[in-house]
Amino acid sequence: MSRHETFSAARTRDIVSAHLDLEGPLLPILHAVQEAFGFVPEAAVPVIAEELNLSRAEVHGVVTFYHDFHRAPQGRHVLKLCQAEACQSLGCRELTAQAERALGVGIGETSPDGRVTLEAIYCLGLCATGPAAMIDGRLVGRLTPAKIDGLCAEVDR
Amino acid sequence: MSAAIRVFVPSDAAARACGADEVAIALRAEAQRIGVDIDLVRNGSRGMLWLEPLVEVESAGVRYGFGPVEASDVPGLVAAGLFTAPASVSGPLAIGPVAEHPFLAAQQRLTFARCGVTDPLSLDDYIAYGGYKGLQRALALGPLGIVEEVTKSGLRGRGGAGFPTGIKWKTVHDTPGAQKYIVCNADEGDSGTFADRMIMEGDPFQLIEGMTIAGIAVGATRGYIYCRSEYPDAIATMRAAIVTARRAGFLGARVYGTDHAFELEIREGAGAYVCGEETSLLESLEGKRGLVRAKPPLPAHKGLFGRPTVINNVLSLTAVPHILADGAAFYADYGMGRSRGTMPVQLAGNIRYGGLFEIAFGITLGELVEKIGGGTASGRPVKAVQVGGPLGAYFPPALFDTPFDYESFAKRDGLIGHGGIVVFDDTADMALQARFAFEFCAIESCGKCTPCRIGSTRGKETVEKIIAGEDVDRNLEVIADLSNTMKFGSLCALGGFTPYPVTSAIAHFPDDFRRSARLPAAAE
Ligand SMILES: Cc1cc2nc3c(=O)[nH]c(=O)nc-3n(C[C@H](O)[C@H](O)[C@H](O)COP(=O)(O)O)c2cc1C
Numbered sequence: 001m002s003r004h005e006t007f008s009a010a011r012t013r014d015i016v017s018a019h020l021d022l023e024g025p026l027l028p029i030l031h032a033v034q035e036a037f038g039f040v041p042e043a044a045v046p047v048i049a050e051e052l053n054l055s056r057a058e059v060h061g062v063v064t065f066y067h068d069f070h071r072a073p074q075g076r077h078v079l080k081l082c083q084a085e086a087c088q089s090l091g092c093r094e095l096t097a098q099a100e101r102a103l104g105v106g107i108g109e110t111s112p113d114g115r116v117t118l119e120a121i122y123c124l125g126l127c128a129t130g131p132a133a134m135i136d137g138r139l140v141g142r143l144t145p146a147k148i149d150g151l152c153a154e155v156d157r
Numbered sequence: 158m159s160a161a162i163r164v165f166v167p168s169d170a171a172a173r174a175c176g177a178d179e180v181a182i183a184l185r186a187e188a189q190r191i192g193v194d195i196d197l198v199r200n201g202s203r204g205m206l207w208l209e210p211l212v213e214v215e216s217a218g219v220r221y222g223f224g225p226v227e228a229s230d231v232p233g234l235v236a237a238g239l240f241t242a243p244a245s246v247s248g249p250l251a252i253g254p255v256a257e258h259p260f261l262a263a264q265q266r267l268t269f270a271r272c273g274v275t276d277p278l279s280l281d282d283y284i285a286y287g288g289y290k291g292l293q294r295a296l297a298l299g300p301l302g303i304v305e306e307v308t309k310s311g312l313r314g315r316g317g318a319g320f321p322t323g324i325k326w327k328t329v330h331d332t333p334g335a336q337k338y339i340v341c342n343a344d345e346g347d348s349g350t351f352a353d354r355m356i357m358e359g360d361p362f363q364l365i366e367g368m369t370i371a372g373i374a375v376g377a378t379r380g381y382i383y384c385r386s387e388y389p390d391a392i393a394t395m396r397a398a399i400v401t402a403r404r405a406g407f408l409g410a411r412v413y414g415t416d417h418a419f420e421l422e423i424r425e426g427a428g429a430y431v432c433g434e435e436t437s438l439l440e441s442l443e444g445k446r447g448l449v450r451a452k453p454p455l456p457a458h459k460g461l462f463g464r465p466t467v468i469n470n471v472l473s474l475t476a477v478p479h480i481l482a483d484g485a486a487f488y489a490d491y492g493m494g495r496s497r498g499t500m501p502v503q504l505a506g507n508i509r510y511g512g513l514f515e516i517a518f519g520i521t522l523g524e525l526v527e528k529i530g531g532g533t534a535s536g537r538p539v540k541a542v543q544v545g546g547p548l549g550a551y552f553p554p555a556l557f558d559t560p561f562d563y564e565s566f567a568k569r570d571g572l573i574g575h576g577g578i579v580v581f582d583d584t585a586d587m588a589l590q591a592r593f594a595f596e597f598c599a600i601e602s603c604g605k606c607t608p609c610r611i612g613s614t615r616g617k618e619t620v621e622k623i624i625a626g627e628d629v630d631r632n633l634e635v636i637a638d639l640s641n642t643m644k645f646g647s648l649c650a651l652g653g654f655t656p657y658p659v660t661s662a663i664a665h666f667p668d669d670f671r672r673s674a675r676l677p678a679a680a681e
């Protein structure tokens with residue numbers, strides 16, 4: 001069962017109108033759309049564009065510019081592994097390879113059964129308690145091979 | 158009848174990532190089980206991150222520390238007297254009176270004085286520990302008086318570029334505009350940095366106070382905090398603090414009962430490193446792609462929505478309440494040369510005592526890494542440290558005599574940036590680090606200029622050839638050329654400074670770039 005709603009133009013319009021009193025509302029709107037649907041559906045773009053009096057190309061350009069916005073559904077679990085320098089100094093490259101092997105997906109990929117998406121993230125601000133990860137929004141520090149095994153088991157459930 | 162025992166467990170994200178929530182649950186359960194009344198406060202972090210989760214228990218006005226605590230340690234600690242006689246609990250987790258810990262005692266904490274001590278969301282705590290004294294004095298001084306005080310303090314931007322904050326504020330003050338803005342840069346994308354995060358999670362009212370003072374100084378009635386999406390805890394804490402401050406009359410139409418209006422909102426980024434660059438950030442706040450703008454016009458003249466805008470880093474703005482409360486001279490007394498005041502240095506990566514260390518400028522890099530930080534966590538020799546994030550140079554121990562200040566680092570082709578130091582031990586392969594510098598630039602480039610967009614990918618491929626042992630000499634020349642092109646042909650420091658980690662790695666660790674060339678020779 002997905003915790004996300006299925007796309008509807010009406011719901012998208014509601015989200016947009018809830019943000020219209022903001023200055024520069026597009027990013028908050030896209031975050032809210034992604035929160036609702038789990039990604040930013042292609043069909044949401046013209047709706048948002050129309051409501052905000054922007055061109056489709058402008059909205060599309062914004063969606064594709066930012067790493068956070070996804071244009072396809074993600075896995076039921078999302079495991080983000082920090083790949084930045086402080087975590088590199090503590091061996092995140094090896095831990096990442098371990099996770100890729102255990103889950104059978106590479107960084108940036110979703111497993112064919114939709115169970116898990118593995119993502120790179122560049123610094124979670126946990127650089128003195130690394131290597132660091134985020135699983136389904138929860139932060140995990142001081143990663144070890146055993147903890148990676150634990151996280152991979154968690155997404156197996 | 159005895160009062161509840163005060164117990165502290167940080168709500169800081171680094172502490173939570175290491176199990177602080179589970180520890181808090183276990184402490185509550187044990188207290189209930191043995192019938193002891195505890196008042197559990199979720200404080201910020203003291204910044205001794207190797208000790209997180211750091212549990213503190215107050216007894217006769219002294220806070221005794223225990224860390225790093227795991228939930229499974231709790232029953233044993235409680236049985237040993239954690240709640241009733243914390244001073245007499247011994248064992249490997251007991252660190253004694255926290256305030257006397259050498260790591261804290263050696264610091265000069267101004268910005269982080271309250272962090273870890275108070276309940277971050279208690280406005281009463283904030284005021285009891287000196288909060289809003291700066292605003293009171295600011296109101297008495299008036300706009301130009303505030304600008305003058307900040308100028309005299311010598312405060313320079315803590316986001317990386319080190320531009321004098323007072324001059325920036327003066328420009329916005331002098332620029333006419335019906336609507337002006339204060340924008341706080343909380344994008345903190347540099348690896349090895351977490352001071353902005355810690356202060357937003359641990360002492361959020363200080364940022365609100367600093368931005369309010371900035372607003373009064375330049376005549377801005379609206380402020381935005383642009384915080385990276387990788388910091389959900391900081392965003393939640395700031396949001397809650399803004400609501401509290403508004404309710405108490407510290408934000409809104411009549412700040413502190415005066416005629417000054419100041420409204421504040423937090424906005425979430427969307428995972429783009431380049432949006433930490435100030436003009437890219439403004440584009441992003443406006444709802445656009447984060448393309449870097451050409452300067453001029455300066456944001457001070459035409460910033461957010463084309464209006465005069467102050468944009469400052471979190472640490473610049475959180476230094477302001479102290480400067481106002483204690484006076485410019487007090488602040489300027491700290492530091493050396495043209496680097497005045499204190500810097501919250503962040504010790505990260507493969508380091509034994511990692512954490513936040515606030516100290517006056519001038520301490521040497523070696524003292525920070527070896528003496529304060531205790532060398533590597535792995536126990537192996539330090540090979541290199543990267544200072545100032547992904548655009549900062551790699552320094553070998555031979556350069557550890559470099560004083561930590563803007564000019565000394567610049568003289569050695571480095572930068573202090575946002576104050577992050579990432580330590581690597583002797584297993585690090587500096588060719589891989591050079592490759593990553595280019596790769597990161599390629600991933601995060603906004604795409605506006607060719608040297609950055611194309612050069613970074615080219616650079617990554619070239620380092621890969623060097624790693625494979627292909628035409629090493631010629632390819633090192635290619636890197637040198639490419640670095641020059643990027644340095645001088647890039648609009649912003651993402652493309653312009655990416656060569657620093659690369660060329661410093663090559664200059665200081667040449668052997669790492671000749672490994673495969675060396676290996677067959679050695680095998681002969
Ligand atoms: C690629 C790039 C990323 C940057 N990231 C940040 C950042 O995350 N936080 C920050 O405060 N400044 C960052 N800066 C510096 C800002 O452009 C700007 O100098 C700063 O916000 C000004 O505030 P300050 O004077 O208080 O430092 C970055 C600059 C560049 C070129």
Ligand code: SF4
Nearest residue numbers: 603605606609649652
């Ligand atoms: S140097 Fe790179 S990030 Fe900076 S403006 Fe040019 S393309 Fe954009």
Ligand code: FES
Nearest residue numbers: 082087124126127
């Ligand atoms: S580098 Fe991984 S958390 Fe900062």
